[in-house]
Amino acid sequence: MRALVDRVRAEGRNLGGGILKVDSFINHQLDPQLCREMGEAFADGFAAAGVTGVTKVITAEVSGIAPALMTGLALNVPVIYARKTRPITMPAGAYRAEAPSHTKGGIVELNVSPEYLEAADRVLLIDDFLASGKTLGAMVELIQTCGATLCGIGCVIEKSFEGGRERLAGLGVPIITLAVIDSMEGNKIVVRD
Amino acid sequence: MRALVDRVRAEGRNLGGGILKVDSFINHQLDPQLCREMGEAFADGFAAAGVTGVTKVITAEVSGIAPALMTGLALNVPVIYARKTRPITMPAGAYRAEAPSHTKGGIVELNVSPEYLEAADRVLLIDDFLASGKTLGAMVELIQTCGATLCGIGCVIEKSFEGGRERLAGLGVPIITLAVIDSMEGNKIVVRD
Numbered sequence: 001m002r003a004l005v006d007r008v009r010a011e012g013r014n015l016g017g018g019i020l021k022v023d024s025f026i027n028h029q030l031d032p033q034l035c036r037e038m039g040e041a042f043a044d045g046f047a048a049a050g051v052t053g054v055t056k057v058i059t060a061e062v063s064g065i066a067p068a069l070m071t072g073l074a075l076n077v078p079v080i081y082a083r084k085t086r087p088i089t090m091p092a093g094a095y096r097a098e099a100p101s102h103t104k105g106g107i108v109e110l111n112v113s114p115e116y117l118e119a120a121d122r123v124l125l126i127d128d129f130l131a132s133g134k135t136l137g138a139m140v141e142l143i144q145t146c147g148a149t150l151c152g153i154g155c156v157i158e159k160s161f162e163g164g165r166e167r168l169a170g171l172g173v174p175i176i177t178l179a180v181i182d183s184m185e186g187n188k189i190v191v192r193d
Numbered sequence: 194m195r196a197l198v199d200r201v202r203a204e205g206r207n208l209g210g211g212i213l214k215v216d217s218f219i220n221h222q223l224d225p226q227l228c229r230e231m232g233e234a235f236a237d238g239f240a241a242a243g244v245t246g247v248t249k250v251i252t253a254e255v256s257g258i259a260p261a262l263m264t265g266l267a268l269n270v271p272v273i274y275a276r277k278t279r280p281i282t283m284p285a286g287a288y289r290a291e292a293p294s295h296t297k298g299g300i301v302e303l304n305v306s307p308e309y310l311e312a313a314d315r316v317l318l319i320d321d322f323l324a325s326g327k328t329l330g331a332m333v334e335l336i337q338t339c340g341a342t343l344c345g346i347g348c349v350i351e352k353s354f355e356g357g358r359e360r361l362a363g364l365g366v367p368i369i370t371l372a373v374i375d376s377m378e379g380n381k382i383v384v385r386d
Contacts (some may be wrong), residue, residue, distance in 0.1 A: 027280065062274070072223065078222050078224045080221065138274050
């Protein structure tokens with residue numbers, strides 16, 4: 001996605017340790033128009049990949065919410081965001097998975113209520129980053145636990161050198177990313193054309 | 194906002210202790226089209242209240258992100274979400290405030306980077322709930338600390354019996370809410386027409 005690639009090149013910062021800072025348009029400040037274009041790009045991309053009949057978009061709070069919401073808007077389906085802390089409004093029998101946190105350290109929980117994700121659902125999984133694929137893997141586990149069908153995985157930015165795409169390839173679903181970073185060394189962030 | 198009032202009446206649940214569960218369309222699952230309408234309702238409402246020249250929308254993660262993003266889309270301005278944990282991508286000199294958490298207990302931090310909120314900014318503060326107004330008050334403190342101008346406060350659902358509107362009235366800015374709950378007793382949730 002041209003506008004996103006340009007934005008990563010202009011504003012992305014390598015903080016070292018594999019951390020890409022994109023706080024100015026994804027992780028702290030959002031560009032709503034750019035987010036809408038991301039949602040449309042995912043909807044178009046999955047349609048072109050032959051994905052049909054999607055009933056839900058799912059993501060993990062926090063940074064996945066904006067692209068997931070805009071994907072849901074483009075597809076006209078509800079969006080679920082997995083909660084990292086089970087709020088008191090969520091019933092005790094929630095689906096739960098765990099993943100290591102890349103930017104915060106430790107383990108994060110992912111909780112989804114069975115009220116909103118059902119075996120009949122056909123689900124797109126959307127998140128901000130495809131890096132190691134571990135958080136996405138935990139989300140896939142949640143989707144599978146409830147018996148729903150995973151139809152595709154979409155991430156805003158892919159760090160191709162962290163192996164996430166390879167880790168998730170066995171799922172046999174389309175994996176669509178909107179900007180691919182092939183390397184980050186010092187001040188040089190190489191974003192694929 | 195008619196569609197929202199209807200939705201609260203149909204799907205809102207009183208969990209006791211002042212907790213309204215609206216997980217099916219705000220706090221866990223989102224209805225993207227309804228969220229877009231909320232954003233447009235805030236944009237229209239503040240324009241009708243004479244608010245002009247807004248440069249940023251600000252909210253607190255997590256549940257404020259969806260309505261804030263859609264408000265930013267309607268106004269074509271960036272959206273900032275205060276982070277409850279300071280991520281490693283945020284500089285150490287971030288603005289910080291604290292508020293009590295209604296649904297999770299304890300104290301939550303709110304962190305905003307000075308990179309994205311400046312003294313010249315004219316800000317709309319958007320969140321999911323206007324209840325006691327304490328989280329909003331902490332957000333106002335953040336906005337004031339950085340010298341920006343607060344232009345208005347918009348919340349999706351107001352619980353009129355928790356005093357938040359009165360607590361924030363002294364700020365002298367328009368406070369717009371899209372559905373007002375006047376009482377919650379047992380199974381009876383009274384939503385204002």
